[in-house]
Amino acid sequence: MILQANSVTKNFGDFTALNKVSIHVPENSIFGLLGPNGAGKTTLIRIINQITGPDEGEVIFDGKRLNPNHISMIGYLPEERGLYKKMKVGEQALYLAQLKGLSHHDARQRLKKWFEKFEIQEWWDKKVEELSKGMQQKIQFVVTVVHEPKLLIFDEPFSGFDPINVNLLRDEILELRKNGSTIIFSTHNMASVEELCDNIALINKSVKILDGPVKEIKRKYFTNSYHVQYQDFNSTPYQIHEPGFEILESSIEDGVCSVTFRLPASKGPNDLLAAMIPHVSVIAFNELIPSMNDIFISTVNAVNANHILES
Amino acid sequence: MNKIFLIIQREYLTKVKKKSFIIMTILGPILMASLFILPVYLATRQDDKQLVNVLDETGLFFSKFENSGNYTFIPVTSSLQEAKTTLSEKGDYMLLHIPATQLNIPDNAIIYSDKQPTLNLKGYISGVMSKELEKHKLAAEIRNEILRNTPGYKAGGDTTAVDLMSETILKNIRTEVEITTYKTGEGGEEQKSFTELTMVVGYVGSIMIYMFIFLFGAQVMRGVIEEKTSRIIEVIVSSVKPFQLMMGKIIGVALVGLTQFLLWIAFTFIIITAVQTAFPEQFKKTQTQEAGISGKSVALPNETAPAAPNSITADTGNDDLNEIFEAFSSINLPVMIMAFLFYFLFGYLLYGALFAAIGAAVDNETDTQQFMLPITVPLIFSLVVAQTVIQNPESPLAFWLSMIPFTSPVIMMVRIPFGVPTWEIALSAGILVIGFLGTTWLAAKIYRTGILMYGKKSNYRELWKWIRYKG
Incomplete structure (x- = not known):
């Protein structure tokens, strides 16, 4: 178990963003974090990234309570992502990699390797604003994984990519898992969940309503x-x-x-x-095998219907 | 700590490489140099002929003042009280009072005027007086010296001994004439006033602090907004704490400000020196023509010049810039610069954090207006009040405003050239540092929440909620 959130609660004033949410992410797997908009996924991800702290509950990373040393072991590609427009690609990638704790030398070497792999070496001295959105996404992906984190968190990674790059990215994600990384994957794209995820958790209105291995869940909904x-x-x-x-x-x-x-x-x-x-x-x-999409919709609707009944 | 350094480095390098920074660095010194040169130029302009009443109780100096195109010196023989009454009745330009003292030849004079006498006139008066005093002292010194050395003194003997002696003599006779200016008020009341230069220095200092705070504070704010709108913020805060990012940005911009300031100082001096050495004659000529008084200076004979007694009678005729520099040195420049750096730095830090918080609270620059008000009001207020403080730098208003951290950077800069007790400076500095810690603490809370908020129109109630959120 690389990551474990135990009964995490987070309030913003009167609003409860997460209510006693627990998830278990096994090592070397792809974990889907699902839920409608505003369910609390991003808040949970931010807690894992130590951008905010939980009000109650705790997060265990690799057997230890989450602490600032873990920052360099986590890579995060947020849904709202971007780069400094006026900065040069290489300079910026170096900066971000160093912020994740790499030395200048290591960062440069690894970045060169990734740039070669994606065949984007000639972008190194270009300003970010000169690149297309898809190109920027590639850079963003590279800076997310360059420090070889144990845990990767992708929030809607496929948005903004064309189908060719979606394939490229999917292959990269699968390869990262093959190389021992664990991936948390937050998305609305149910097809990619079915294709990639080993386990999922479904969060709705700040409460986790469903979790487990994808195969088991499907069997349950058989x-x-x-x-x-x-x-x-x-x-x-x-x-x-x-x-x-x-x-x-x-x-x-x-x-x-x-x-x-x-x-x-x-x-x-x-x-x-x-x-x-x-x-x-x-x-x-x-x-008729229930798709994750059906499971998602039916589960969320059922819970929401119950809420309405209760109130 | 390493990460904050990275952030500072990035902020600094990207800002310093910007075109706007380079342009400002070049334009600033030109502006500042003209700030030095312009007052001199303006002070020498005087259109109508002015009457200067001279009450010379010593009888030594009056004959030495020469009437010129703009100034006519008239002797006054009545008592000081009468002379002052006559001055306000006749509406003459000013009264110069050289009091007699019992023991020494006086080295001070007092000007009574309802206007500010021009620097040029004052320079002329003190120049004439010091020259005269030096003559007298020199005569006395030479007499003493020769008497003392008669046994060993041989005319045409060892020249180095003579040179050495002359130098000692010169050192002893070096005289600075102090002119105090009293402004005669409407009711004939005398109000102590200070030289324009002190005012100019104080005011320029406070305006610069005001400008720097706005200029660099706005840069911090724009930087935060840029990070928000380009959506890089979440990537960065997953690597560093929001507080580190905020402080890194603020410190980075502060270093940019300091760099700019130091470059300005250096370039300003280079420009002034260049102008001085390139056109010394032209400078002098234009001013002589327009003012009718040659730019005789309070400056003393050049130290490196051969120290023959003759050099005193031969007027060195330094230009007015020297006069300004001379006057500058009377203000205690090191204290001034130290104070400026301190109040600039902490004034900026105090406001910088607030600017960062505003940047975090909005989605784009147009939304900043409503939050800018509480920042601009104390700053503009202090700049407006600064003009009153200049007139009365020791009033309770001046005291209290130089204690409140939001106004103290601007107000204290106005007061320092006039001399402020050390405990007041220390107290004001201490409060400013505490104020900086306070605003930073508060701003960090707004910042932390604000940077991750999109599309929500924030208002003060919202900000208050953010402050109360737990980490």
């Missing part, structure tokens, strides 16, 4: 639902009646029926097929 497309032999659709089989949705188009079934817990896909095959010609069959 609904035993299937989507079937078929053609009817006797052109009378929707005639499959088995006890407990629930039809969630159905439609017919060009003689092809599409039906979504939910099965009782005791039944499986074979039972459904066995029941259907004597009557219809099955064209397509697939299990």
Whole structure:
């Protein structure tokens, strides 16, 4: 466990930004920190970065209570990011790397390596304002990782990148994990969560409402639902009646029926097929796996509905 | 500590490399040099003929004053009281009173006038008087010296001995004439007034502090806003504490200010010296023509010049700039510069933190207006009051304003050339340092929260909330 937040609470005046939030980030994994806007993700990230301190609770980093020595072990790419416009790229990268505790010499060497890797050496003496937004994002990424931190925190890392650079960045993130870094990843982009994250925590209205490994969460939200497309032999659709089989949705188009079934817990896909095959010609069959997007929306909505009910 | 140094270094280097800094560094000395030269030039301009009543109780000096195009010297034989009454009745330019003393030849004179006598006239009077005094003293000295040395003295003997002797003589006769100016008020009351130069020095010092605070304070503010709008702030505060960033910025800009100030001083002296050496004759000529009084100086004969008695009668005719420098040295320049540096530095630090807090509280420069008011009011107020303080540097108003840290940098600068008791300076300096710590503490709290706030129109109530947030 590289990072552990234990029951962290943070208030701004009367407003509670985080209410007893605990997260556990295993080492060498990618951790997704999810939640709607204003849920408190950024506050939690700022606490981990020691930009602010928690009112209650504690954060444990690598077995020790979070302290200023940890700053150089954490790399942070904030959602609101930018660079000094009038400063030269190389000068600025050196400055930021040194602020993270690298010596001037080390910083220069490592930066050179990264600049070569991204093939951006010729930008070294350019002013930041001369670069496009995507170029600036690359520089920003480099200065985030140049001090080889144990823990990397990316807040919406893909915003502002074109698809080619998104791929490049994703590959870099995966490689960072391969090389032993742990990555906390805050995003609204659920597709990237599914693709990259090993674990997630979902925060809504300053409270953590869901967390765990992505696979387990998906299993938990497994609904035993299937989507079937078929053609009817006797052109009378929707005639499959088995006890407990629930039809969630159905439609017919060009003689092809599409039906979504939910099965009782005791039944499986074979039972459904066995029941259907004597009557219809099955064209397509697939299990409905809940996407992280669905889980996100349904969980948040359910909690919010409860709130409304309670109040 | 290492990180704060990095921040200071970056602030300093980026600011010093800026075009605006280089332009200011060049323009500043030109402005300052003209500040030195202009008063001299203006002081020598006098259009109508002025009557100078001279009450010379010693009878030694009057005959030596020569009437010129602008000044006519009239002898007065009545008592001082009568002479003063006549002065205000007739509306003459001024009364010069040279009191007789019993033991020595007087080396002081008093000017009564309802106007400020020009520097040039005063220079002329003291020049004539010191020349006269020196003659008398020289005569006495030579007599003494020769009497004392008669046994060993041989005409045409060892010249080094004579040179040495002459030098000693010269040292002994060196005389500075002190002229006190009393301003005759409307009701005939005498109010002690000081030379224009003291005023000019004090006022220039306070204006410079005022300017520096605004100039460099605004730079801090703009720097903070820049970091906010370019969104680099969050990247940086994940590496350093907001307080470190704020202090690094403030100190970095302070060093820029000091650099600029020192460069200004150096360049100003270079320019003045260059002007002096390049056009010494022209300077003198124009002034002679316009003022009708040659720029005779209070300055003493040049020390390196051969110390023959003749050199005294041969007027050295230094130009008026020398006069200014001479007068400067009477103000105690080191104390002045030390005080200036201290009040500039801490005045700036006190306000700098507040400027940083304002920068943090807004999203762009146009929003700063509402928060600027509490900063500009005490500064402008102190500059306005400074004009009153100049007239009366020891009034209770002057005292209290030089204790309040928000006004003391400007007000104290006005007072220091007039001489301020050490305990007052120490107390004022101590309060200023405490004030600086106080505003920095307060500003740091606003700064810490403000730099991460976007898109929210902040107001004073909001700021108050930020101050009360826990770290």
